[in-house]
Amino acid sequence: MEAGIIALWHTYGESKDQTVRDRLVLHYAPLVKYVAGRVGTGLPAHVDVADLIQSGIFGLVDAIEKFEPERGLKFETYAMQRIRGAILDDLRSQDWVPRSVRSRARDVERALERLGARLQRTPTDRELAAELKIGLGELRELYAQLQLTSVVALDELIAAGRSAGGAGSSLAESLPDEGAEDPIATLVDQDSRRQLADAIAQLAERDRVVVTLYYFENLTLAEIGKVLGVTESRVCQLHTRAVLRLRTKLNEQLES
Structure with missing residues (x-):
């Protein structure tokens, strides 16, 4: 063959x-x-x-x-x-993401930035819900609504702060292959990979596990659910939360 x-x-x-x-x-x-x-x-x-x-x-x-x-x-x-x-x-x-959902995603990111600066650590869901003046259940429903925004997010996290590669170029298209077996790892160069690793290290343990298993170990959400002992829908919420928090942390790095 x-x-x-x-x-x-x-x-x-x-x-x-x-x-x-x-x-x-x-x-x-x-x-x-x-x-x-x-x-x-x-x-x-x-x-x-x-x-x-x-x-x-x-x-x-x-x-x-x-x-x-x-x-x-x-x-x-x-x-x-x-x-x-x-x-x-x-x-x-x-543009399957409604404008209202995009607006809510920005609200969550701004709240994460405020809380992170104030607490000097990653806020819990309960603290984030209080900052947004909503209930914990409503926050988790919001995570479900933000699923679509989180799917495209990681591909753009580092690229958002880069001037190289030209307008309209995605990170996947502009960076050279380094011979790595993991296709996700080829999307970032050495400096960007360090920034991403630093940001991931600052996540709460469960968020860190979800990001690592999904993006670097190539597990599906269902498989991650089995590892964590939770349902696939809950992993989907955790994934959305993790990407929002990761995007916030990387934006902070780019602005500092």
Whole structure:
């Protein structure tokens, strides 16, 4: 099988034949399903994973057409970045997040900043709810509403403060592959990875576990739920909370 794929790549490199490209698309299609499934686990139930897969296919085609084997990069790693980028771009263009939800997300981030500065530590959910003048249950319902904003957030956390790469460039598209096996790790350079690690280290233990397992160990939300002994919906809330807190901490680093 490996020899066959190498031959396909060689043929496509010489001819750019669409039929050969389509055979490559079919071979790597499981990557799209995998990435779409991972992105979809952090989205509200009304978001159809089939739509994410359709967007991801465009990303896969783009990856095949732009891939340069002579650079020595692993195609699967490169393709997963392009697929994820295509899916997130489609989510942004659809603007599935209501304006009121975006406003509430900003309210939560500002409250986290105020409390963090005042307490000199990560605030608890109860403290955050009190700052927002809402109940603890209402805060957790708010986390559920903010799920969609948290999915696109991590891809932009470091990129938001960077001037390099050009306007409109995503972090996944602008940074070189370092030969790392983890596709998420290739999205950040050494300095950015240090900033991200510092911010993660400041999170509460459970938030830190969720971020680490989801983004760096490639566990699904359901699998993380089994590790923590909680439901998948609760992990989804924890994931949203963790990303909001992480974004707040990274913004503080960028401003300091």
